[in-house]
Amino acid sequence: MARKQSLAKPLTGPDNLPQQTLVVDNGAHTIKAGFSSTSFDDSEPKPEDCQVIANCIARSTRDKRTYVGPELLDECWDFGELAFRRPVEKGFVVNWEGEKAIWERSFVDERAKLKCNPHETNLVLTESPNAPAALQRNADEMVFEEFEFASYYRTTAPTLNSYGPSPFPSTSDSAPGVPLGCLLVVDVGHSHTTITPLYHGRPFHSACRRLEIGGKTLTNRMKEVLSRTVEVQKEDWIVQEIKEDVGFISQSFSSDLERVWKGGLKDPREIDTSIVVDYVLPDYEAVKRGFARPHDPTISRKQRALGLDGGPREHIVTIGNERFTVPELLFTPSDIGMQQAGLPGTILQSIYSLPENLWQLFLANILVVGGSSKFAGFTERLESELRSRVSEDYIVRVAQAKDPLKNVWLGGARLAQNEAVLKEHVVTRQEYLEHGDLWTRRRFAGKVGR
């Protein structure tokens, strides 16, 4: 229908899009951003082309400095007692005042590593699935009216994985801009975990689901359980590092828990120390970065902290069942009383909401992405739980992206290499000014052609 209009006066189509595209996967925790170009004919976008930028404004009580966006990872060296303000809430940019400051510092400012002139740059920007429309409108208005990008494509982050490298070893990658045929994307993010079944790059919206456990839930939970023995309430950053360093997904939860039980804090019972570790906390003087080592029961934490036992002065926290009971929330949210199915159950809710003859396709093409999917054992556990829950007739296949953090970005960068595909998806600033915000949203929703 809309196609026919091309016979009449052509709408202001994107006849000469700039070659350069800024691809921004705007996560709640970090922004993954970098340039792609339609002139990169043969060169595949690489993870190194993608910068990871803290999507926060952080205030240090130590040096009284406020770090905006990229400054945190580039300039901060003492991550103790940092307080965070995050513009992205529940996966969506809610506070544009903060986001604008971070974007300007990242993309516009003289010092910005990814400095560009928005008038000569296309923008590919991700959002979480199932966005409230008012927030989509805010994003569109900010991009076109405040930053004034030449053209813009807003899409859900999971969708871009369709354009990423193939996760399954049996296949070679396709040409840039050609989506994978069939993919069920499990995106384990900072705010939450989303499930998105994709068909040739397009989501089955009615089957998208969200489990409200994400990286931040796990960090906060880790903070809570470590507070049984050390005071870490103000140490978001350090606790997050602890979680990343020692956390894993248990393949056999009950027996692992049994192995590290000592029968109460003062029971002399022997525990299986293969799981228990001593984590040496950073003091940002002698220890710049925390690290784990096998548990040494002969060390007295108190003595060691005071430097009285002849060893180096160290602050140690001994971590046992917390290593796996915290990440376990992804699989068993009821462990904290949350009334949502775990990850396997949520995936099946998504798949079973589709016609039965599509179930096999998605069960066999599950792709895991997102920073919080990097726990050891994640993929194995997910695959084995799904396997045990569906009929033996089904093939179940789960693959983790080679770079779970940057896979969305890689997909966006590959899409932006293909000029024809990019043109299909973007709205130009000219079009936005002519047709308005509602038309723009409908276009991104696939409801209007040009």
Add this chain to the structure above:
Amino acid sequence: MATGPLRFRTPHIEELPITQSRQAPGFAWVAVAAPPEDPAKNWGTANRKRARANVGGQTETQKEALSARQQREVERKIKELNSDNSKDVQIPIPKKEGGGGGAARAGKTTNTKKILASGKTFAHYLDDEEAEIARTGRRDGEAEVVPVAIQQQRASKTPYARRKAREESSMSASPVPTTGGSAPMRAGDPMEIDAGEDGDADASMPSAAEIETLLNLPPLTYNQARSAPPPSNAPPPRRFCEVCGYFGRAKCMKCGAMTCSVMCKDTHDEQRCLKFYA
């Protein structure tokens, strides 16, 4: 910085005191530890037999009050665990060097001025949208009809059939085109799985038209997309010792918290039990 005193200078970490555990020889952690029943306190039910039968000697009413309080506590805690920002801190955005600040921050257009000055939280946006849907049945002007009758839990054989009628057929006639039709064969392609399996006669693909209809269904709202609770036949939630994290095996009669052993129960009684009343 000079070597400080013996205090743990940096990441505000101090060891919490571990209080001496009260020796309670012969104390059993099982529910036998109920206090002797006091009929005077046994308000709320005349059925003393039933009251006595209750583990911990609580009445139904007391138990309900306790569990309602626990439920609220659980919800509060989940909200806290899922909070995005550091608690109780206001972090102003630093003034830009070179004085770009002022006018630039205020926004270039009426729209962006409004957005930048907005103090709305995600919850506000969500409430607004839910209110609009309740009022108009649509979420975004005329852009989207909100899908009704979401069947989150049940596997529906034809989940789209009922919604088909609601489709905005004219609007969805030309969705964003895909390059899918000419895509080369790859893993992840429907055909590959079919080819790999020679059985399953009934697993034939839906028609292209059916798939197109499905693909054009509008997105669910934020609340509709939330994962549904596990089915009712799922195993009951596990409970953990709040002191050490092992499986909880005894419930505190005062506050409902779980502990795993005499040792942990002592720690609980001495350090943590009364926090609900604080």
